[in-house]
Amino acid sequence: MKADDGNRVGAICQALRRAIVERAHALGEAAQHLTEGGGLASGLGRLRACAPSTLNLIASGDQVNRLGSVLAYTAEMHETHPGQRIDRMLALFTPLVTIAAGGLIVSVIGGDPERRPARAVRTETGRTRLHCPVGALRRTLFAVTPPA
Numbered sequence: 001m002k003a004d005d006g007n008r009v010g011a012i013c014q015a016l017r018r019a020i021v022e023r024a025h026a027l028g029e030a031a032q033h034l035t036e037g038g039g040l041a042s043g044l045g046r047l048r049a050c051a052p053s054t055l056n057l058i059a060s061g062d063q064v065n066r067l068g069s070v071l072a073y074t075a076e077m078h079e080t081h082p083g084q085r086i087d088r089m090l091a092l093f094t095p096l097v098t099i100a101a102g103g104l105i106v107s108v109i110g111g112d113p114e115r116r117p118a119r120a121v122r123t124e125t126g127r128t129r130l131h132c133p134v135g136a137l138r139r140t141l142f143a144v145t146p147p148a
Contacts, residue, residue, distance in 0.1 A: 040067065054078070 030043030041059035044050050050058070054074050061070025120128050 026046060026048075030046060033043040033046070034040060039059060039062050041055045041062060044058065045055050054077075057070055057074050058067070061067045122128055
């Protein structure tokens, strides 16, 4: 490990320590705010631990005295949201892969018969063997055009 790498690791560790200390301090302030009668959403807002939409849900649940059910709903929302996002991305990605695979198959199977790399050939004895001209195989695999 180079000395430069050691300096970077040390800097990263110091930055992480500072972030943890700042987060612990903000949590302490949020707890103090709650004990003084403040709302949970405003305490968490100072912490910047939640998305604004989550803070709005918590604030509305706090105002109508349904904080428990709102917190359960937000927890469920945060658990299912990443899974739904992954499912949506896979749903978009699957047709693209299918189309690409179909195009690859069509390009290998179809096309100019002279450029097909292999074909079945009957010999004089009546047996069938696989005939693969080297030039056709080379053109197909390496996209080399024949010399003029």
